[in-house]
Amino acid sequence: MKDKLQKIVRPADLIVVAAVLAVAAVLWAVLAHLTGTTAQIVCDGEVIATIDLSAVKEAYDVTLDNGVTVRVEPGAICFAASDCANLLCIHAGKLTRAGQSAACLPNKTLIRITGRDRRGPDALTG
Amino acid sequence: MNDKRRRLTRLTVTAMLAAAALAMSFFERLLTAGLPLPPGVKPGFSNIAVLFACAAVGLPCALFIVVIKAGFAFLTAGATAGFLSLCGGLLSVLTMFALLKLKRERLTYAGISVCSAVAHNIGQLGAASLLAGSALYLSWLPVLLVSGAVFGAVTGVILNVVMPALTNVRFLR
Numbered sequence: 001m002k003d004k005l006q007k008i009v010r011p012a013d014l015i016v017v018a019a020v021l022a023v024a025a026v027l028w029a030v031l032a033h034l035t036g037t038t039a040q041i042v043c044d045g046e047v048i049a050t051i052d053l054s055a056v057k058e059a060y061d062v063t064l065d066n067g068v069t070v071r072v073e074p075g076a077i078c079f080a081a082s083d084c085a086n087l088l089c090i091h092a093g094k095l096t097r098a099g100q101s102a103a104c105l106p107n108k109t110l111i112r113i114t115g116r117d118r119r120g121p122d123a124l125t126g
Numbered sequence: 127m128n129d130k131r132r133r134l135t136r137l138t139v140t141a142m143l144a145a146a147a148l149a150m151s152f153f154e155r156l157l158t159a160g161l162p163l164p165p166g167v168k169p170g171f172s173n174i175a176v177l178f179a180c181a182a183v184g185l186p187c188a189l190f191i192v193v194i195k196a197g198f199a200f201l202t203a204g205a206t207a208g209f210l211s212l213c214g215g216l217l218s219v220l221t222m223f224a225l226l227k228l229k230r231e232r233l234t235y236a237g238i239s240v241c242s243a244v245a246h247n248i249g250q251l252g253a254a255s256l257l258a259g260s261a262l263y264l265s266w267l268p269v270l271l272v273s274g275a276v277f278g279a280v281t282g283v284i285l286n287v288v289m290p291a292l293t294n295v296r297f298l299r
Contacts, residue, residue: 017237
């Protein structure tokens with residue numbers, strides 16, 4: 001029985017899984033730490049709009065030249081409408097934290113929240 | 127004659143595995159069609175065929191399957207999907223090939239599958255960043271790492287289970 005189990009999974013496999021999950025957790029924690037509220041709309045690699053989301057009082061829509069509509073809300077930004085086939089950009093949902101981004105690849109459009117730390121580093125080690 | 131026959135067998139097995147990979151990715155799309163999975167997160171069942179090809183037939187066979195898969199994605203989902211599939215697939219095959227080449231007394235197909243799934247996701251993310259001309263896809267990486275670890279383990283364990291049966295098939299040897 002133990003022999004059979006050894007063929008299905010071995011300790012080294014579990015270590016690999018644990019290592020990947022640990023890296024994911026660390027990345028997640030680091031990204032969650034960078035809270036900022038400046039959003040950018042990027043078209044074809046060029047930043048076409050920079051929006052301070054903390055200054056937004058009421059939600060509004062921005063329709064770009066390529067037909068993509070981006071909704072800007074207080075503290076959040078998301079794709080609202082697009083003519084692409086898979087609509088992955090809309091399914092990406094609302095972006096609220098620094099480092100988050102969503103893209104509509106068929107229309108070469110990207111929205112993202114840029115990382116801006118509010119108060120500088122929490123700690124320094126020498 | 128013998129050499130010719132071996133080459134013919136290899137060609138047939140490669141074609142069969144490529145067909146199996148396509149069938150599995152189609153089946154996977156049916157399975158996950160109704161589920162609210164985040165973009166880029168999928169079981170990757172066709173990885174079973176690719177890993178088997180890499181382990182039992184050879185690197186060219188696995189690369190061929192990856193290219194066929196990318197071609198299928200290109201035809202059914204568009205150029206972007208094809209390019210993403212190709213980048214992810216190539217990186218994942220090279221990863222599994224390197225791990226198979228290393229002495230692998232400790233790692234089973236489960237561990238190799240996890241590594242190749244993670245490599246696949248990193249390759250796709252890199253390709254997507256390249257297409258969008260921006261590297262700020264980093265925030266998506268933790269999600270893809272977790273999904274690679276979970277689904278890579280699932281497909282790898284499946285291969286571990288079916289491998290004894292497959293090595294009993296005479297023409298695969």
